[in-house]
Amino acid sequence: MEEVNKMEETPNNPSRRNFIKGVIAAGATVSSASYLFRTSAAGQTQTASAPGSVERLISLSVNGQERRVDVMKQETLAQTLRYKLGLTGTKLGCDRAECGACTVLIDDVPHYACSVLTHTVRTKKIVTIEGLASAEGTLHPVQQGVVDEQGFQCAFCMPGFVMSAVGYLKTNPNPTREQLAHGVSGNLCRCQDYDKILTALMKGAENMRGA
């Protein structure tokens, strides 16, 4: 008769241990979510009937892939890329459109991902630093230029610089050093390594023309 007294772990009859685990996990999720996202259930309710209202579950075209992702209304593209899609190559520096570390291409045009609402780019093609190299791992010519010339010191700003340069070179494939400097003038380097960066990006432009 001992078997009869044994607790059976069925959905209707959870063990005490699992119940406590569940409570802790749920509590941690709720509290961290409110801390990290400063959100509330009330603010995220769906009002799908009103014209112009927005659905949270959307598809994003990122680096040639369709990614389904749950996006809050106030979420920026940099946050979605880094924290929802795991694309941490896009850096957050200032989060105020003042440093360029978060630069990505939206329909081939460089934008600060920290200052784009993810919901505004539902229909666009997004390319991040992770999407530059080919599937078999061959670096993009601009990335190769950076490797060839060892263009960066700490390289935190590097993904942003490379994305800016790739975007600019689409509009002007054969720039002078001065023109390229103007093209990537929306990016800052805290190491003050601008001269080497420009040399590397010029090398990248040359690689692109050769490719």
Place this chain on the structure above:
Amino acid sequence: MAVIRDMMPVFELFQPASIDEALNLLDAHRGDVWVLGGGMDSFDWLKDRTKRVSTVVDLSQVGELRGIKEANGGLEIGATTTLTEVVHHPVVREKFRILAEAAEMVASPQIRNQATLGGNVSQDTRCWYYRSGWSCYRAGGNICYADTPTAINREHAILQQDRCVAVSPSDTAPALIALDAEFVIRSTGGERVVKAEEYFLGPQIDITHMTVLRPGELLTAIRIPATWANAQFYWEKVRDRNVWDFPLVNVASAMKLSGTTISDVRIAVGAVAARPLRLTAVEAATKGKPRTEETASAAGELAIQGATPLRYNAYKIPLMRNLVKRAIRGNAQATT
């Protein structure tokens, strides 16, 4: 999960597909709604929590608000057309060059790729006391922190100070005033059109708003008439850094010459007062005069009449004088 930096406080988001839908949303949420264009001004306010809103109406999906059309020899530029699109538009470059030059000097490439022309003229002032959330006059309080004995006010106003000494930060606004542009404003009640120089408000008229836009209204387009196409233009912006920076002073002029005589002229200066100033006295004094060094010098002196410096911005007075002088004199190529 990694630490998320600076998630904006929650808001309800609407993405209307047409102007009418947008106007209905502005009406339905009147009093607590934020209009989002490119967002380059908006996100700072929301991230810093100096302004809070419960509803945001994002204009990015309204196709009819974006694009440049030729109309009656001039142009009609949709309010959410990006500055990069303005800079590269062939007719803007060919006929209304100062607008392209002004738009190209705004902020950085990435910002120009996203910032809109409507947003550039409607953006809020950059006074850092106000933007840091101090309860100054402009924020509805009863003091100006930028005009106290210890205030840092190097970037502030030298003209038309009235309690508030913040300045208009727009680069395209003086160019649009010089081009005699018109701003088209719509609401569910209909449409009104205001002259560029009348779109902007000083603190003596309304200390908490920069423009004549009222709740429920939307700036939908900017019309540039054919009147000043291919005129003699002058644009100059003085700033501390070549990228990102707002103007210390900027100037735009459009001029028509018969021989060497100035037959007609429009000139506007930005970042010296809470609104971009059209210098009507300078226009009246130079019309009919020869375009010479003397006329230009007199125009410069006239422009700074009544200018009063704060503690750290006296340099703006000679700067404005010299920019107005150059804008009347033109550069060497323009005068020949």
